[in-house]
Amino acid sequence: MSMYLNTIVVLFTGIGWIFFLGATVGILRFPDFYTRMHAAGKGDTLSTMMILFGFAAYQLHHPDLASLLVAFKIVFIAVLIFITGPTATHAIMDAGYGSKIDHWGTRDGSVSHCLIKEDERS
Amino acid sequence: MSVPPAAVAWRLGLFGALWFILCGGELGSWPFGLPTVVLATWVDLQLAGNGQTRALRPLILMRILPFFFWKSILGALDVMARVLKPRLPIDPGLVEFPLTIPPGGGRILLANCITLLPGTISARLADDRIIVHTLDKGLPVVAKIQDLEGRIASLYGPCPAKETGRGLP
Numbered sequence: 077m078s079m080y081l082n083t084i085v086v087l088f089t090g091i092g093w094i095f096f097l098g099a100t101v102g103i104l105r106f107p108d109f110y111t112r113m114h115a116a117g118k119g120d121t122l123s124t125m126m127i128l129f130g131f132a133a134y135q136l137h138h139p140d141l142a143s144l145l146v147a148f149k150i151v152f153i154a155v156l157i158f159i160t161g162p163t164a165t166h167a168i169m170d171a172g173y174g175s176k177i178d179h180w181g182t183r184d185g186s187v188s189h190c191l192i193k194e195d196e197r198s
Numbered sequence: 199m200s201v202p203p204a205a206v207a208w209r210l211g212l213f214g215a216l217w218f219i220l221c222g223g224e225l226g227s228w229p230f231g232l233p234t235v236v237l238a239t240w241v242d243l244q245l246a247g248n249g250q251t252r253a254l255r256p257l258i259l260m261r262i263l264p265f266f267f268w269k270s271i272l273g274a275l276d277v278m279a280r281v282l283k284p285r286l287p288i289d290p291g292l293v294e295f296p297l298t299i300p301p302g303g304g305r306i307l308l309a310n311c312i313t314l315l316p317g318t319i320s321a322r323l324a325d326d327r328i329i330v331h332t333l334d335k336g337l338p339v340v341a342k343i344q345d346l347e348g349r350i351a352s353l354y355g356p357c358p359a360k361e362t363g364r365g366l367p
Contacts, residue, residue: 094278095274095278098274098277098278098281098282099274099277101278101281101282102277102278102280102281105281105286106281106286106288107286107288108290110290110319110321110331111288111290111333113319114277114319114331114333115277115281117313117319118270118273118274118276118277118313118314119274119277119278121270121314122270122271122273122274123274141223142222142223145218145219145222145223146222148219149219149220152216152219158270159310162309162310162311162313162314163310165313165319166309166310166313166319166320166321166323169313169319169320169321169331170321170322170323172321173321173322173329173331174322179290181289181290
């Protein structure tokens with residue numbers, strides 16, 4: 077039992093760390109503010125959640141009420157991260173868009189802007 | 199404006215459970231806990247327009263939550279796959295898109311879910327339009343957002359009552 081639980085804990089935290097590594101490499105390698113937000117926003121939210129789920133699973137080693145409550149507390153934090161992560165990413169992205177930060181890939185920092193009209197929707 | 203008793207009961211139960219979990223079932227915490235739970239219920243009702251908002255359908259939410267989670271895994275994998283390739287295959291751009299979903303909680307949920315989708319982040323949400331930043335203009339951004347819009351529209355009941363910006367029950 078404890079063996080299986082340990083496997084789950086290691087699996088979740090391990091996947092979390094791998095995603096964190098990916099996010100970090102992304103922040104370093106991506107060329108501009110907007111693309112870096114992709115790395116920071118997505119990798120961060122998921123890896124934090126994965127690591128927290130791993131921690132919550134670790135609490136189940138001692139299945140008494142106190143440990144269960146700690147596990148629930150950690151799951152609540154994970155849910156909060158799942159809500160606040162994308163919200164914060166959107167807020168930073170919105171602020172960057174509003175202050176007209178240069179885009180990568182064009183000489184003058186402008187960007188190809190694709191506008192979809194109402195009647196073009198399928 | 200009258201407050202539906204069910205809306206109050208829901209919130210009292212949820213905030214009470216939250217306090218129980220936060221304080222580890224400590225009996226001595228309830229003299230602080232009870233007023234806090236009541237206050238949180240009152241504040242939440244004020245913010246939610248006295249429970250007059252359209253309610254989320256909890257059952258459909260349960261069915262759709264794994265989808266959101268799966269998409270966020272795909273999103274993180276997509277970023278990782280791009281980042282680890284030496285050529286860094288990205289072609290970023292903006293897509294501006296008219297929304298059919300009514301204003302309120304649904305739109306906020308949509309913007310958050312777009313941020314979780316592979317290769318897209320919602321950059322601005324204003325005037326019935328959403329501006330999305332995409333990592334790769336080759337991705338079927340429009341089709342994916344329309345699919346998501348339909349799923350989120352199904353989360354909310356068909357009642358056309360006025361929205362006040364919150365979607366929780």
